[in-house]
Amino acid sequence: MRRIRTHRVTARRLPAVAVILSGTLIGQGTVIAVSPLLTRAYGPSDFGALAVITALCSILGAFATTGTDRALMVAPTDRAVRHLVLFGLMTSAVVAGAVGAAAWSFRNALAAGFDAPSLAELWWLFPLTTVAISAFRIVSATVARRQRYTDLATRNAVQGLAQTAWNLLAAPLGPVGLLAGLSVGRLAGVLGSLPGSRRRMLEASASASASAPASVSVSRSDRMAATLGAHRRFLLVTPWSALLNVLGQQGPSVLIALALGSTSAGYVALTMRVLGTPVGMLADAVAQWSGGVFGRSVRSGTPVDRLLRRIVLRLAVAGAAGTLLVLVFAPTAFSVVFGSQWTLSGTYAQVLVPAFAVQVVASPVTQLLSLLGRQLTQLWWDGGRLVLTSGSVLVTTAAGASPGVTVAALSASMVVAYAVVLVLVRRAVRAHRIVATSTVLAPPGTALPVR
Template identity: 25%
Template sequence: MLKYIKRLTQNKFVRNVAIVATGTAGAQAIAMAFSPVITRIYSPDTFGAMGTFIAIFDIISPLAALSYPLAMVLPKHDSEAIGLAKISLWIALLTSIAITLALYFFKAPIIHTFNLQSIEPYILLLPITMFFSVLVAITGQWTIRKKLFNLKAKSTIIQSLIINMMKSGLGLISPSAIILIGTTSFGYLLQAGLTWAGIRIKNKKEPKKIQSNIRFKDLLRQYRDFAIFRSPQILLNSVGQSLPILMLANLFTPASVGFYVLARTVLFVPSNLIGASVAEVFYPKFVETLHQGKSGREILIKACASLAAVGCIPYLIIIAFGPWLFSLIFGDEWREAGEYSRWMSAWLFVVLTTRPIIAAIPALSLQGLFLVFEVIAVAIRIVAILLGYFWFDSALGAIMAFSLSNVIIYSALTALIISKA
């Protein structure tokens, strides 16, 4: 057993995962430490405005650079990756300007149609935040490409510390929505700046001359499947993830939405902490395997199996003791969220295990197939929630049906991608 543990700790892949996970865990720990302070400074209405802003941002952000930054890991030569970064910046600039003009000239009808009165004074920050998020995506994908996982972890922790200090300090002066939204927007710029500074220092230590005559038009054509297929897929996925909140709010009570949001926030921690870390390290390794002309099936299965072995522990605990744990930690009024979490655990366990599957899709050039799959998945989720509503006539029944539909969806996706690998 000790020999196995020693071999595991010496494994480069495992060490890289641990580094990324440490950065994510550190950032989350800092945010959790500041939460009791921040929630006492800002009112629920202020948090609601920020939540609305982030929800709209999450839906429109896939359009920012048409997902071209995700392609930066794929080229064999750094010159092509740099070309993709420049393309991403130009697209982000154009889309940000276009959205700014649309919001400026059609602000009133947009606010009225989508009921966005709570963020009306800050709505022009959306395109600015979009552009900053592209900077994060570009610098982040470069660190993944160059396997600078230690740099990524450090910048994530430092950014979390600075932003939460700003929210607390500025909130004491003016506890308003503009502070929360403004610091959230600035957080993307800060993250990109910290990562870029680290990349520059790294490049000075290891100077390399990168020359290329490749044209932007060739790169746009070569990786056009990211714009044509991946961007709509991410957009559909964002809408799909918001479905329970939107439909629970319309079919049931606001309390049911609160139960769902709390349960999802807690249950996504293992997926964000472990799954995202594994996916970021797995992606360049998988691409390298394909570049060597080898089959990616074996490494894909191993990555999914490893996540399943690790993830089963926290989710089994929630399934067994969810209502009791939620009642103990959050109060008796949140016991219903624990009931939700029991059913949602099966869904989010499958989400965790499929992180490498999602990461492998661009490398396997299956963007079009994934888009079709996402369209079908959104339709299935809508039907599942409605069936749960009409069959059980309860919010818990709708969550049960939605969760089981996601188990089927992600299991089918896993089988499909492994067969194509």
């Protein structure tokens, strides 16, 4: 019996981030591992087109959820969760339909504007990738809310493996083998997350139905309307914040493609892919874990300042170590691993790595602004970052600066933006602590205001 008990204690002490990261390493590690094969199967123009699809569809997919992915974290009941999931999927389908119509109408203009002929034939990837990204965000939020770390790890592994398999097996088909990988991976991740999430939601639904008073008769539409009304700030403000957020992330890549052409954008895209993959793996793993913990703390009124401090310090150490490695080895590593024609991407990596180091620290904790009811603060910061990052690209390219100068300006603007959001998050957490400590003697079961 002692052996069994000891084994259980050890399993419980396994860090949640490590569980999530293990799945991410399998999935995204595979994506990185096959990158040398992809750079030989596809050209810079294909990677430039991929950057365009990734940027535009990430922006549209984030908007299409209408903030339900953030509202899910603080929704008070499982019934509210179901209502928000349904509403988010409905709005995602509507937005994807509109995107499809626009992509078909302007398919030739897209191909000419981005110097990527494949976009004229593959216009249908825009609505498909948009709905895949929005569904992925919604399903991921439901799993993170329930702190089902094994499910998150499985989803991360399935996503990366499916994307990699498609990129390799579909290479004979041409650019679609690379460009459709994003949607294939996201849809596979959604399907990998559904069985466990669906079972738990059905169990919660049955429990709620059994405990509901028989005399109360409220229509389903009225209950959904009440849920949406209670979370209206998320639905009204967060979509625009999410839109600006992804614009700030992906917009510069689109502007670089427009100003410098798909070839130069391809070099930058590979740099973003190589640096962004490990940064994304670590930041997403921490965000998926902390999102559930933060959401639970906000629902219960518990301070989160200690958790914030621990996350920031540990991620800062990881970011500093990664920066040193890139500064020393990037150009040589890119030339050896990807081929001599990609050495320029290694130089870009040295320039951009400080921005990614700050991003890995700030990205997982930025969600606290909306979770703590600071949606407007989040909106203003997202807008400010968009102005900084996109403005740096526009100003330098308009002045006729070299691509290297443009990349350096982009890196500097990202550092400033993420440093500012860390300050804003810290201020919001301090204000939350004051409120939490002032209500610590409130009677058990006191409802917290929905923000």
